[in-house]
Amino acid sequence: MDAAEAVKTLLSPSATHDPVPAYAALRKYGPVLPVADGYYFVSGYAAVDGILRDAAMETYDIKRLDSRWDDWRDNKALELFADSMLRSNPPDHTRMRRLAAGVFTARRVGTLRAVIEEQVAEALDGLDGTADLMSELCYPLPIGVITALLGVPAEDRGQFRRLAEALTAVLEVRWTPEDEAKAHEAAVELEDYFIHLVAQKQREPGDDLTTALAKGGELSGRELLGNLMLLLVAGFETTTNLLGNGIVLLLDHGATPPQSCVEEILRFDSPVQLTERYATHAVQIGNVQIEEGAELVLLLGAANRDPERFEKADEFWPERPNNTPLSFGAGAHYCLGAPLARLEAQIALPALFRRFPELRLTGKPVRRPRMNLRGWDALPVTLGTPEHSVD
Numbered sequence: 001m002d003a004a005e006a007v008k009t010l011l012s013p014s015a016t017h018d019p020v021p022a023y024a025a026l027r028k029y030g031p032v033l034p035v036a037d038g039y040y041f042v043s044g045y046a047a048v049d050g051i052l053r054d055a056a057m058e059t060y061d062i063k064r065l066d067s068r069w070d071d072w073r074d075n076k077a078l079e080l081f082a083d084s085m086l087r088s089n090p091p092d093h094t095r096m097r098r099l100a101a102g103v104f105t106a107r108r109v110g111t112l113r114a115v116i117e118e119q120v121a122e123a124l125d126g127l128d129g130t131a132d133l134m135s136e137l138c139y140p141l142p143i144g145v146i147t148a149l150l151g152v153p154a155e156d157r158g159q160f161r162r163l164a165e166a167l168t169a170v171l172e173v174r175w176t177p178e179d180e181a182k183a184h185e186a187a188v189e190l191e192d193y194f195i196h197l198v199a200q201k202q203r204e205p206g207d208d209l210t211t212a213l214a215k216g217g218e219l220s221g222r223e224l225l226g227n228l229m230l231l232l233v234a235g236f237e238t239t240t241n242l243l244g245n246g247i248v249l250l251l252d253h254g255a256t257p258p259q260s261c262v263e264e265i266l267r268f269d270s271p272v273q274l275t276e277r278y279a280t281h282a283v284q285i286g287n288v289q290i291e292e293g294a295e296l297v298l299l300l301g302a303a304n305r306d307p308e309r310f311e312k313a314d315e316f317w318p319e320r321p322n323n324t325p326l327s328f329g330a331g332a333h334y335c336l337g338a339p340l341a342r343l344e345a346q347i348a349l350p351a352l353f354r355r356f357p358e359l360r361l362t363g364k365p366v367r368r369p370r371m372n373l374r375g376w377d378a379l380p381v382t383l384g385t386p387e388h389s390v391d
């Protein structure tokens with residue numbers, strides 16, 4: 001595959017099966033490759049890491065969106081993301097991030113351990129004979145945990161898989177008009193849901209993130225909704241895919257999961273494959289001169305396979321030493337939910353494999369039609385004889 005073919009593959013909707021050959025092809029042309037006027041693909045670990053930590057490289061915020069598209073506000077999904085910290089730069093980003101980090105603390109994540117253990121046990125108790133592990137474990141667990149954290153009533157959980165799947169289409173590099181319409185509708189529905197939830201929490205405050213973010217008035221109304229949406233959606237689709245990708249990798253490699261395997265799952269089959277930045281100043285990266293205003297697609301999944309950073313980069317090595325993949329990003333936007341996502345996987349994966357040592361796939365799983373948020377649609381398995389005594 002040459003560079004043009006690799007770029008085409010990664011931009012096409014069918015790039016969901018296995019992007020790794022395209023990543024390897026790109027890497028031959030250096031860590032930073034110009035693919036069109038003012039548009040670059042970055043595949044090297046050091047380059048991606050450096051760009052994510054560079055304050056001159058900004059995320060696509062409202063001012064940037066306004067300068068590029070007249071009608072982006074017609075899409076509620078784009079608007080909600082644009083109001084969140086993910087799509088903000090300093091000083092707004094600093095203010096929102098500080099507030100969210102102040103309420104989403106290590107202590108609060110620690111208190112969720114019992115909630116996670118209970119929900120894992122409940123999901124595993126419900127399994128028998130054959131199952132689709134996406135529907136019966138990988139979706140319900142992260143949805144249950146994030147909704148508990150946000151103070152969303154348990155009876156409302158059922159709708160979030162559908163809404164998040166539609167909404168996150170706009171986090172891909174390319175999307176169809178149909179995807180865009182569905183994302184808009186889902187965002188309208190979710191925004192309405194959160195407007196009611198916030199009003200309810202203002203009447204009856206709880207010990208939850210929605211109450212904590214809503215009080216004090218440090219966020220505008222739009223920012224509050226954008227960040228609640230981000231926490232909900234970022235909080236589970238990605239974690240769902242970490243669990244699903246992990247189950248398939250562990251089954252493929254016959255590995256009994258040690259806790260440290262979570263880092264290697266993140267590296268080897270990253271639930272988030274890319275993010276984007278634009279250059280507010282001209283910069284030199286290696287021997288490539290990036291002009292002011294250039295757009296950079298940062299291929300986290302490719303950086304995680306960079307042989308200059310990782311020994312035997314294409315091998316799944318559960319206890320790999322010095323393993324710091326870029327799957328949660330780096331720098332100012334480093335994933336706020338990383339400790340929670342790790343904890344969920346560190347509890348759920350060993351528990352699943354301990355309870356069902358004979359777990360096997362019954363068919364070839366199918367990838368979701370997404371390049372960026374990479375995961376499986378369904379994981380059909382037979383469970384074998386459970387080991388009831390060990391959990």
Ligand code: HEM
Pocket residue numbers: 059085086087097146230231234235236238239242270271272275276326327328329330332333334335336337338340341
């Ligand atoms: C395996 C699971 C997860 C993965 C792979 C993941 C990945 C990422 C990545 C790559 C970013 C940075 C994007 C960028 O720099 O452009 C990010 C940001 C973020 N993530 Fe996660 N995430 C995961 C789980 C979670 C969870 C569980 C939550 C919340 C409960 C969460 C909340 C956030 C938030 C709020 C941000 C924005 C931070 C900021 O802009 O300062 N994520 N995530």
